[in-house]
Amino acid sequence: MVLVVLDHDGNKLRKGSLEALTRAWRLAEGLGEKVAGVLLAEEGAPLEEARKYVDILYTATLGPYTAEKWAAAVLEAAKMGAKAVVAPSSRQSRTYLGRVAYALKAGLLEDTLDSSLEGSEVHATRYAYLNRVTQRVKAALPVVLTVKTNTTPLAEPLEASAEVVPLAVPEVPTVEVLDRVAEEKKGVSLTEANVVVTGGRGMGSAEAFKGAEELAALLGGAVGATRAVVDAGWRPYGEQVGQTGKTVQPALYIALGVSGAVQHLAGMNKSKYIVAVNKDPEAPIYKHTDYGIVGDVHQVLPALIQAVKKLKD
Amino acid sequence: MKFVAVIRQVPDGESRLRIQGGKVDLSGATLILDQMDEYAVEEALRLKEKHGGEAVVVGFGPERAEEAIRTALAMGMDRGVHVVFEGFADPVAVAEALVPVLKEEAPTLVLTGGQQADWDSQALGAALAEGLGVPVVAWTTAIELEGDTAKAKHDLDEGAEWVRVRLPALFTTQQGLNEPRYPTLPGIMKAKKKEIRKVQAEVRASVELLSEEIQEKQRLGRILDGKDPVAAAEELVRLLHEEAKVI
Numbered sequence: 001m002v003l004v005v006l007d008h009d010g011n012k013l014r015k016g017s018l019e020a021l022t023r024a025w026r027l028a029e030g031l032g033e034k035v036a037g038v039l040l041a042e043e044g045a046p047l048e049e050a051r052k053y054v055d056i057l058y059t060a061t062l063g064p065y066t067a068e069k070w071a072a073a074v075l076e077a078a079k080m081g082a083k084a085v086v087a088p089s090s091r092q093s094r095t096y097l098g099r100v101a102y103a104l105k106a107g108l109l110e111d112t113l114d115s116s117l118e119g120s121e122v123h124a125t126r127y128a129y130l131n132r133v134t135q136r137v138k139a140a141l142p143v144v145l146t147v148k149t150n151t152t153p154l155a156e157p158l159e160a161s162a163e164v165v166p167l168a169v170p171e172v173p174t175v176e177v178l179d180r181v182a183e184e185k186k187g188v189s190l191t192e193a194n195v196v197v198t199g200g201r202g203m204g205s206a207e208a209f210k211g212a213e214e215l216a217a218l219l220g221g222a223v224g225a226t227r228a229v230v231d232a233g234w235r236p237y238g239e240q241v242g243q244t245g246k247t248v249q250p251a252l253y254i255a256l257g258v259s260g261a262v263q264h265l266a267g268m269n270k271s272k273y274i275v276a277v278n279k280d281p282e283a284p285i286y287k288h289t290d291y292g293i294v295g296d297v298h299q300v301l302p303a304l305i306q307a308v309k310k311l312k313d
Numbered sequence: 314m315k316f317v318a319v320i321r322q323v324p325d326g327e328s329r330l331r332i333q334g335g336k337v338d339l340s341g342a343t344l345i346l347d348q349m350d351e352y353a354v355e356e357a358l359r360l361k362e363k364h365g366g367e368a369v370v371v372g373f374g375p376e377r378a379e380e381a382i383r384t385a386l387a388m389g390m391d392r393g394v395h396v397v398f399e400g401f402a403d404p405v406a407v408a409e410a411l412v413p414v415l416k417e418e419a420p421t422l423v424l425t426g427g428q429q430a431d432w433d434s435q436a437l438g439a440a441l442a443e444g445l446g447v448p449v450v451a452w453t454t455a456i457e458l459e460g461d462t463a464k465a466k467h468d469l470d471e472g473a474e475w476v477r478v479r480l481p482a483l484f485t486t487q488q489g490l491n492e493p494r495y496p497t498l499p500g501i502m503k504a505k506k507k508e509i510r511k512v513q514a515e516v517r518a519s520v521e522l523l524s525e526e527i528q529e530k531q532r533l534g535r536i537l538d539g540k541d542p543v544a545a546a547e548e549l550v551r552l553l554h555e556e557a558k559v560i
Contacts, residue, residue: 065469066476067439067449090470091435095451095485098439101405107519108405110434123523128433130326133337136523175448175476178464183472195560219560227488237489238471243326243428244349244488252559262326266433273557274532275549281536290532291552295539303546308560311550 001036002028003078004054005087005097010044013053015192016088020147021053021155023115024086027145030117031083037162038077040070051164052157060167065092068174071099076167078104082142084122089146090191097144107139111247113151130243130266149191150249183238188222190239195221195252196268198241199229202257202278202297206234211301212256218308224248226264242267257297260285277301314366316357317418318390319411319425319441320350322374322381326430335524346381348493349426352486354385355493356424356456364458367391369418373407375399379509386504387496393509394418403520404432408440410514415445420481422463427452427485438485448478452487 004024006017021035028035037054039045041061051057058077062069074096078085085100087093089111101108109115112124113134122145123138190196197216199209209223216223225235227242241248243263253271258264260276260283268274269288276285276292277300286292293300324330328343346354354370361368370385371394372378382393396414415423423445425438435451442449452468458480466475468487496504535552537545553560 064474067442067451071443091452091468092470094435095439095449098404098436099443099449101436102408102440102443105519106405108403108436108440109520110404110432110436126433128525129324129330129337129431131433132330132527132529133525134528135525137520138523139520173446173448173479175450175478175482178475178477180469180474181466181472237468237473243430252553252557266326270530273553273559275553277539279539286534286536288532289534289536290557291549292534292536293539293542293545293549294536295542295545299542300539300546303542304550306543307546307550310547311554311560 001034001081002031002084002086003036003038003082005074005085005093006037006039006050007088007090007093008039008046012046013049014088015154016090016147016149018154019149019152020086020088022152023145023147025155027084027086027115027117027122033083036077036080038074040073047164048161051161053155054162057162057164058167059164060169062169064177066174066177067092067096067099068172069169070096071103072172073167073169074100075103076169084142085144087146089148093146097146101144104142104144106142106144109137109139109143109145111146111148113148115145127270130262131247131269148249183236187217188220190222190224190246191248193222193248194250195219195254196224196241196248196250197221197254197256198224198226198258199256200226200258201228203229204298208298209235211305215254215301215305215308218305218312219252221250226258255285256301258285259283260288314364314421315418316360316366316368317415317420317423318350318353318357318368318370318385319423320354320370320372320381320385321347321429322372322378323347323430330527332525332527335526336522337525344377344380346384347426347430349428349430349486351493352488352490353424353426354388354390355491356486358389359491360422360456360458366421369394369420371396371411371414371418373398373411373514382509383504384496386507387501388494389500392507394512395509396512396514398514398516401522402516402518404429404434404436405440406516406518408437408444410516411441412444414512415441422480423483425485427487438483442483445481445483447482449483449485450476450478451485453484454487454489456484
């Protein structure tokens with residue numbers, strides 16, 4: 001079988017899970033195998049929704065997330081004969097699946113843009129060198145494959161609901177979670193958003209981000225930030241785009257007062273359209289810009305908000 | 314106590330990459346100690362300075378990667394181990410090659426970068442932890458030793474958390490963990506005399522690299538003058554709506 005890890009927010013499968021399902025089904029069809037899901041929960045999980053996408057569903061409720069517990073559960077499910085383990089790419093999945101790949105002696109294909117079965121091998125495309133190089137890689141089965149969000153069509157639900165099989169997950173040495181510092185979640189998730197409005201140092205203050213929030217809300221998008229902005233404490237780390245933050249690939253990326261350092265480009269240079277507003281016409285961001293306005297972000301941003309409102313009317 | 318930093322040498326993010334014969338050619342590139350691994354070196358040094366013991370740098374890569382190990386020694390690490398391998402090895406294969414070396418070192422704590430700037434991989438630390446049979450704390454922003462445990466803060470996909478972990482354990486780094494020091498001139502001089510033990514790597518690669526290319530998306534480069542912000546904004550919105558069709 002092909003095992004797919006179904007990531008969720010407690011109530012709903014994440015978009016990335018529906019993309020991973022499409023990849024899993026394609027591999028399974030090529031191999032003539034079934035698709036098994038593994039649904040792991042801290043407390044609640046969207047069981048009925050998950051049952052609609054797979055042939056069999058393994059479940060476990062494990063308490064606070066740790067890489068060791070999640071890896072142990074995936075390995076337990078993989079024991080049922082997984083030829084491939086497929087999962088949506090996230091920091092957490094890329095951690096516990098690093099353990100799983102080592103334990104299974106499997107080829108690890110990380111953060112893939114596409115994947116295909118070629119005989120008994122899986123070929124995949126991925127980015128490397130801070131998102132600057134496109135690699136073609138291959139690995140023999142079994143493989144562990146993570147799927148980059150916004151790369152793959154979403155899976156459609158099946159007619160029947162899968163049988164649910166609780167997993168007996170062995171106890172493993174792991175960390176003890178003391179205190180979780182949750183981030184206030186509002187609006188669309190940054191990595192799933194079709195529009196991202198990012199502010200850089202040129203925004204000048206935390207207050208100026210109200211405009212970025214308003215523009216993002218009007219466009220149904222999410223707010224991003226550069227490292228300088230996060231270091232200054234203007235925005236939370238969860239919004240950071242770049243090498244040490246999140247990697248995004250939206251249809252529209254709007255960079256406000258962003259100079260365009262390599263580390264930032266690594267997190268957004270694959271966006272479909274890039275818009276930049278910066279007062280310095282020599283800023284490196286303009287080498288990567290589809291549409292730009294050279295001007296003061298404090299004047300251009302309110303004007304942009306008005307222009308978008310006008311369009312919506 | 315023994316604090317081990319696992320490091321690699323990668324191209325400088327600012328330097329141009331060249332493709333030769335369908336693969337990235339690093340022969341002319343500026344290579345540096347991976348900046349995410351620099352945090353690991355710095356943290357090993359700080360832990361040693363605070364708690365005593367030894368700080369060891371373990372590097373993986375071709376002969377020339379010795380330069381990156383020397384950089385870590387110049388920052389203050391006590392000695393180095395160089396696991397030598399020429400060619401492409403995926404992160405899991407690298408972990409398999411490093412595990413016997415690390416087991417021999419028997420460290421209290423192992424640190425490595427949260428992401429490798431050449432593979433854009435996040436798997437090395439987790440795979441090492443699996444091979445060593447110890448817990449992994451990924452994307453760590455703070456570490457405090459307390460007896461035979463460590464208290465650490467690390468990033469999750471959403472938010473962050475404090476955890477306690479029994480040592481030995483493996484930590485991958487994140488920005489904010491520390492501010493890496495620069496090697497000093499006396500540090501560089503001393504580093505020349507420090508021991509680097511060479512180990513020839515056994516590598517069983519499970520991923521094969523087929524080809525690499527630089528696909529820079531051609532950008533339209535339509536830059537408007539913002540002297541009249543209202544007119545520029547309206548034109549931009551029109552272009553995004555009518556031409557790009559993204560809003």
